[in-house]
Amino acid sequence: MKYSILLPVVPARPEQAVLFANLVQWTAAERLWQGQSLVMDSHHLATWLAGIGVRVPMGFGVSLMPMRSPYQAAFEARSVALATGHPVVAGFGPGPTSFQRALLGRPYARPLRASREYATIVRALVSGDDAMVEGEYFSVAARLLKRPAPPVEVGLGVLRPKMAALAGEVADRAITWLLPADHLGETLIPAVRGADRKLESPVRVTAIVPLAVEREGRDATALAEATCGNHLKAPHYQDALRRAGVTVSDHGDAGDAARVVDAGAFLYGSVEHLHDRLAAFAAAGVDEVVLNTMGVAQLHGPKAAAEDLLQILGGAADAAGAGPS
Template structure:
């Protein structure tokens, strides 16, 4: 696999608890000052990622930037290619595009689009985005998209941004290993990651390449506080929401890892949030980092040590305040956690 050094550290910017766009961008600027290697920005149903990443590209100088993730149901694949080319230009070559299907709850209830053929659609997006970024005429005959006759109407990036894919199930991870430049994992324990690495390696083999060529990133919920129980409540509520409030997508992913989440999902659907959180608390330490600074740094080190993992993206629970976020970023920063990282 990829060696014995600790995975590098990135920041996965929050989608909640930010009073303004300027405040959100400030967190990315702070991440650069703290020595993080990259800022990832998710896109759910709040501020859009493109505007925010463009502002970040203007206000930062060194830190890598990336989308984690653009859903493959909200923009056409050609538009994602155009956007990736533009952000790569704006960021001076620091951009990395992340794509994924998201889940049916967001796709159908927010975007109003049927959640159909998510794996095939993701595969075609990867192909088309790369064609757009090449600067050549896009000609594609797929199951979901048929395109022909146009090319990017500006110079393509001198260095095309890598194209990453998010995935949770075995086939989705295999797809990332076979076709993408990187894989983004979410809601994975260290053992769950190791199981998915088998799928990633199988996909890389099918694609005729080494699994070491696929950069792996874990999006990891983290909360640090001198009040350890406060931090633990934040990550527990976060996990419970994803298990119970986001359809069956995350529930199924955690069931594959062996966690008893069916009762948490049922309790949440019945309106009993406390019962859902009680179940999530029994396994939250396998999926998140929380506690005092010393405890959180030790927990983070356990994830960073997973062989085959290139990067841990520090993410923040939905209920985290600005102070919670800033404390967590500072305590878990590369300078505080040690500088033994992968490039």
């Protein structure tokens, strides 16, 4: 199983991302992931980093579909691959119904159908094929101008079994967030692997895992709430967590954050303890874990988040019999 880093800050200036992009160069981390930013566009940030010479593999998980057309999504993902010289993982998801309504005027009546069309179009375009889709939500008859570029994998954000099966059918990656390892291994990953796959290449599973190293003056519940408090207020996350056996309320308060910690959806402890808990994701069938230290960055600062990442990744490299690269 590979380890990667989630950018734990939402930059208002691109310089704020340099430290974490450099961690990918200095450690065993596979790539730098970014979530959907509503401050500075993630693709622009990636190309800015490449422009100053910090060129690392990038992952976007997940970009919200209402923000851009599938053609623009494919164009931007390949642009990042060209700028960085590295493969890109471009993950997408429909987002909350309230977000769909705010940007589109109405939510997707069939979000699985919309996701299928979107991923199919983007994947065809980044693969250099003609995208000839006349769909219910997206219709495209186009292709990207052919240029040699590192590959772009297309992913779907996965919280529940139906989207997991869809990712297993039409995507290169299934990207999970905020779900415990046992639920992934027992429910979601079997749905991914058991899908009627339309592609020759096997689907891979990426799990974005919120965590923090236990230190004096830190509180696990406060860190979990800082990391994922907004998600705990979203109905689709509440439903996904309940399916995983986490009895969250409808409010997304500190009590829910504590339940997420107790369930192992937010990991907290010594570096050795964290490695043990992360090993459960590998045993569940996860191919890549993305270390999410956003709560540490919010409550204790970006340098503290970087220190946690260095310790976790250093231990991961030592366990694999190799030092940081």
